Every structure is written in structure tokens, then in C-alpha cells.
Amino acid sequence: MNSAQKNRESIELFLKAMYDFDELAVRSYIQNIFSQEVKIQMCHPFGDVLKNEFYDNCFAPLVDAIPNVERRDTIVVSGKTIEGKDWVGCCGSYVGTFVGPFLEIPPTGHLVHMRFHEFYCFEDDKIIEVQAIWDIPELMMQAGAWPMSPSLGREMFIPGPASQDGLTSANRASSHGTESLDVVIEMLTNLSRHPSEGGPEIMKAEEYWHPCVNWYGPAGIGSMRGLDGFRNWHQIPFLKALPDRKGGTTGTLSCHFFGDGPYVIATGWPNMQMTVSGDGWLGIAPSGQKITMRSLDFWRVENNLIRENWVLVDLLDVYSQIGVDVFSRLREFNKARV
Numbered sequence: 067m068n069s070a071q072k073n074r075e076s077i078e079l080f081l082k083a084m085y086d087f088d089e090l091a092v093r094s095y096i097q098n099i100f101s102q103e104v105k106i107q108m109c110h111p112f113g114d115v116l117k118n119e120f121y122d123n124c125f126a127p128l129v130d131a132i133p134n135v136e137r138r139d140t141i142v143v144s145g146k147t148i149e150g151k152d153w154v155g156c157c158g159s160y161v162g163t164f165v166g167p168f169l170e171i172p173p174t175g176h177l178v179h180m181r182f183h184e185f186y187c188f189e190d191d192k193i194i195e196v197q198a199i200w201d202i203p204e205l206m207m208q209a210g211a212w213p214m215s216p217s218l219g220r221e222m223f224i225p226g227p228a229s230q231d232g233l234t235s236a237n238r239a240s241s242h243g244t245e246s247l248d249v250v251i252e253m254l255t256n257l258s259r260h261p262s263e264g265g266p267e268i269m270k271a272e273e274y275w276h277p278c279v280n281w282y283g284p285a286g287i288g289s290m291r292g293l294d295g296f297r298n299w300h301q302i303p304f305l306k307a308l309p310d311r312k313g314g315t316t317g318t319l320s321c322h323f324f325g326d327g328p329y330v331i332a333t334g335w336p337n338m339q340m341t342v343s344g345d346g347w348l349g350i351a352p353s354g355q356k357i358t359m360r361s362l363d364f365w366r367v368e369n370n371l372i373r374e375n376w377v378l379v380d381l382l383d384v385y386s387q388i389g390v391d392v393f394s395r396l397r398e399f400n401k402a403r404v
Contacts, residue, residue: 218289238327
């Protein structure tokens with residue numbers, strides 16, 4: 067058994083424990099499989115947490131707010147980066163009945179969903195690093211309590227892969243993963259050439275993106291279909307506001323890539339850097355503020371074109387860097403709510 071398969075089987079024990087949410091099993095996995103010096107990096111407002119704080123600081127409040135919480139994974143991938151690191155990536159949603167406040171978000175009493183992208187780095191059968199974004203703004207929106215700009219895209223419960231193979235690893239050939247990775251790396255390389263080397267045509271988008279691509283963005287940006295939808299509701303506002311962005315294959319920050327069959331994964335904490343020098347993105351004023359960005363991505367390549375792209379960005383961290391306390395605005399937004 068290769069390391070990718072071994073690590074995948076290990077993490078599946080963790081995921082299974084969160085399906086019906088067995089607290090003892092989740093705590094046991096953290097205790098036994100996470101290394102003593104594990105680096106756990108959670109999205110804002112959790113921040114970096116210690117191993118012995120992970121359950122109590124992150125999972126316990128979630129279970130208190132959603133006692134029947136259920137973990138629904140739609141994609142699980144594993145592989146080795148070019149740096150030789152073994153990673154497992156998980157994409158899905160936490161779902162359940164929202165009956166108590168979570169991070170001051172008021173409960174709805176109804177079924178809710180909160181997306182997650184979680185990445186685990188293994189070494190010698192132990193998890194040595196975690197990078198995880200929970201789409202907390204998605205929960206705010208369902209509670210009618212999102213205090214920031216509305217999404218340009220569509221907010222929805224994000225589906226799993228159209229190919230229905232996100233949880234099936236048996237037929238993922240390593241050569242296929244390499245081919246898929248090449249498509250994404252070439253796309254990102256050409257993307258980075260705009261605007262410094264030319265206009266939008268220099269990105270050669272049609273060579274890499276399927277015309278009916280589904281792009282699943284974080285709450286606050288939203289999701290969209292087709293290359294025109296991707297351009298209108300995400301790419302154009304993003305590039306206009308952050309023209310000097312660097313990341314992935316061009317920045318000085320580290321980003322870990324690997325392929326697993328048709329899937330390509332990128333994770334980094336942070337993995338992009340840019341200056342807010344234009345307007346149009348998230349309602350943020352062009353203040354000249356330099357920021358970094360945490361983006362955890364899954365691409366699915368079909369016939370050498372990107373057919374689906376799941377993206378989570380730690381938007382709450384972005385707001386924090388420009389001096390906006392979303393949770394303070396949340397309290398103001400809801401203080402007179404009955």
C-alpha cells in the first residue's frame with residue numbers, strides 16, 4: 067500500500083467519526099494520530115490552535131450549536147507534492163439543525179449547512195499539519211445575519227462532483243493525476259501574466275476552462291456557471307481590485323499542489339499576496355492595503371479542461387487585515403433583533 071492510500075484510509079476513520087458525530091472517537095483520533103507538535107491552522111476567528119485545544123475550541127462550539135451535526139464529505143483526495151510532502155484534502159459540508167448560537171451567529175431552528183475545505187499533512191503515519199477553512203459567512207447568511215456586502219454570485223448548497231467519483235479512489239491512476247496537475251499549473255501560470263504582460267487574452271482562458279464550468283466560491287463571493295459567469299461575478303472584480311496579486315506558481319509564499327486522478331489540489335497558509343488598489347471586490351475600498359489570502363482549492367479536470375472548481379477563501383481573515391471586524395458588525399447588525 068502506498069503512502070497516499072494509507073493516509074487516506076487513516077483520515078477516513080476521522081471523517082466517519084464525524085458522520086454521526088461521536089465525540090469520544092473524534093477526540094481519540096486527535097489524541098492518537100495528530101503528532102504532539104502538530105501545527106493546526108484554522109480560519110478566522112479560530113486562528114492557530116494547539117492539539118489539546120482543537121476539539122474544545124473548534125468542534126465543541128459547533129456541536130453545542132448544532133447537536134445533530136453531520137459531516138458530509140463530497141471529495142477526499144490524497145497525494146504527494148513536488149516537495150515530497152504527503153497531503154490528504156477533504157471537501158464537503160457540516161449539516162444539521164441550528165438550535166444554539168455559534169460564534170454569536172443567531173440560531174435559526176432549521177437545517178443549515180456550512181462548507182469546509184480541510185487539509186492534513188502526514189509524516190510517519192502522524193498528522194503534522196492542518197489547514198482548514200470553514201465557510202462561516204455561509205452560516206451567517208442562512209441566519210439572515212451576514213453584515214457585509216452581498217455576493218455577486220449565487221448562494222446555494224454546493225454539490226459534489228458531477229462525475230460522482232469524489233469519494234472513489236480505486237481508479238485514480240498516478241499518470242492521470244500528473245496530467246490534471248499540468249492543466250491547472252499551466253492555467254495559473256498564464257493567469258498570472260495579466261495584467262503585467264497584456265490584456266485578458268493573455269490568460270488563454272478558453273484553453274483551460276470548460277465553457278460550462280461550475281465555479282463554487284465561498285459565501286460572500288458566491289457560485290456561478292460558465293466561463294462568462296466566472297468572469298462576470300468573480301474574475302473581473304477580483305483582478306480589477308487586486309491587479310498585482312501573486313500566488314500559486316508566481317508568489318513568494320508557499321503553495322502545495324498535487325494531483326489525484328482528475329482532481330488537483332492547492333493549499334497554502336497563506337498562498338496569495340496582493341494590494342487592494344482597485345474597487346469592485348467585496349465592497350472593499352481601494353485603500354492600498356497589502357494583504358495575504360488563504361485559499362484552499364479543488365479542481366476537477368475533464369478531457370483536459372477544468373469542468374468544476376471548488377474554492378474556499380478565508381474572507382473573514384481578509385476583512386480582519388483591512389481593519390474590519392465582521393463579528394463586531396454582526397453584533398451591531400443583530401442587537402435589536404427579536
